[in-house]
Amino acid sequence: MYQPLADKLRPQTLDDVVGQRHLLGPNGLLRRVIESGNIPNLIFYGPSGVGKTTVASIIAKQTDRKLYHLNATTAGIADIKAIIDELDTFLAPNGALVYLDEIQYFNKKQQQSLLEFIETGKMTLVASTTENPYFYIYNAILSRCTVFEFKPVGPTDMKRAVERALALAIGERDIPVEDGVAAHIAQAVGGDVRKALGAVELLVLGAGESGVTLADAEQAAQRSHMRYDRDGDSHYDILSALQKSIRGSDPDAALHYLARLLEAGDMISAARRMLVIASEDVGLAYPQCVAIVKACVDSAFQLGLPEARIPLAEAAVLMATAPKSNSALMGMEAALADVRAGRTGDIPAHIRDAHYGGAAKLGRGLTYRYPHDFPHHWTAQQYLPDELKGARYYEYGPNKTEQAAKAYWEKIKG
Incomplete structure (x- = not known):
């Protein structure tokens, strides 16, 4: 049997x-x-x-x-x-x-x-x-x-298993094995021993006059190294690795994980995550980055794969090499924490909506000062509710763009 x-x-x-x-x-x-x-x-x-x-x-x-x-x-x-x-x-x-x-x-x-x-x-x-x-x-x-x-088996251990399997499958028959076959299978199967042994068996059963060739091995093991499930752990692990590589300013790693997503045909997830990264990790250090990444993503969807890889690679490298700031995100998180804790208060009367009849009788907008009527388009007035007066959510990041904005407003506001 x-x-x-x-x-x-x-x-x-x-x-x-x-x-x-x-x-x-x-x-x-x-x-x-x-x-x-x-x-x-x-x-x-x-x-x-x-x-x-x-x-x-x-x-x-x-x-x-x-x-x-x-x-x-x-x-x-x-x-x-x-x-x-x-x-x-x-x-x-x-x-x-x-x-x-x-x-x-x-x-x-x-x-x-x-x-x-x-x-x-x-x-x-x-x-x-x-x-x-x-x-x-x-x-x-x-x-x-x-x-x-349990972890995927490394190429070194896998190669020994493949060589042993080749010897057993060939047995006493005179079937030559081309150099590089075992190494290719060991690398291509992505750590799956069962897949490697299946490839060996297929190659020996289908060996022609030239024996077990590297070309046949490449065909038998093609794409078998891809471990990917759009609803599984590997999906989220690769997306996480992509974002952390860009956040960590490593363009090579960013391209690697982007390539894994695209090779699996998952352009949508890659594009969505890069749109997030543009605001979450590059942010105000390079605010134009959002528009550029959006243009790259739009181009990718208009082109489709395989050409889509080009604008997406451009977006990944741009963000990986750009200065980074998460100051806007951290400010948003701090503001949300107050809102979720119930620290809100009444909106000051002078900045409430006053575009309706009777607003003045309710005291809406009576003391509001229109900033564009003042030098440098700014005048001091309270915007936060009384309960949160003086609260600070946003802190300028140490990058060139935000520091320039900080210096400008410190000069204007005195």
Whole structure:
């Protein structure tokens, strides 16, 4: 019967696992926990194909527990209850280890129903998720589990796994492998071991007279390194990295994260975030930046991809290399804090609307002074409510533009 290469190469011990040295290395915490034999309830968080299922299988084997593998997309509480019914039989004399894949697909009621089973100690839960558990798993479960984060496998470890897979897949057959194949696959699969082994198997099965070629490897692994879900963690992580790179004035990193968004076809998110950055992070240090970025975004949408990358790159580099100021944002936050706390007060009568009959009888606008009637278009008068008189929300930033404005008004206002 056909057996996928990934199953043939599935590690049987912790030392065989590719990557995850931070968890399973000689001094890794997860390794020490497993070797103790006392396994708490665990949550494995990380992308697909990095060893979460494999490690759960090894735990069950090393602790002599029966492994039950469920997937939350198809399983329910009834399946958990059926497992519990087996625990006191000869089928699971040492208890059960239930590996629940994609636990984020269990709703709140289903997740809470797990509590009665995991608190008895008869069943050990190892749940896995590709989504941030602190967003998708409810506190009642999180408080009873330890979260371990699995990371994408690095190219060095991946290359060793690919070379081993090539040797096993080729076997005794005389199939040449072109230089650079293993390195390309290791780099292109984005840390996904399962994807790498699948690419190896495909290449060996489809090897022609020239054997396994680099051109075939490039085709088999193309774009497979892209981890992106418009509703998932990677979407928000890349947008966050884009904004923080621009805020940190690193044009190279800004272009990198913009490229990842555009390569995934998500121009809308990139454009929206850059419009925010223009005001939030560049702000009053270079106020014309807002108009320029808006023009770049408009051009991008008129052009469409792939040409849209050009004006968007211009906007990203412009903002990354521009002076920065968040003084307007901080002023707004300070003003909002007062409003939300109920510190508002009545609007002074002299600046209320006076464009209606009877306004004068109510005292509206009687003492208002029109600034354009005075030198430098300014005259002293109170604008804030009495309760907030003297409140200061905006502080001039240390950049050239705001300091010039500060010097101007200090001269005018004396």
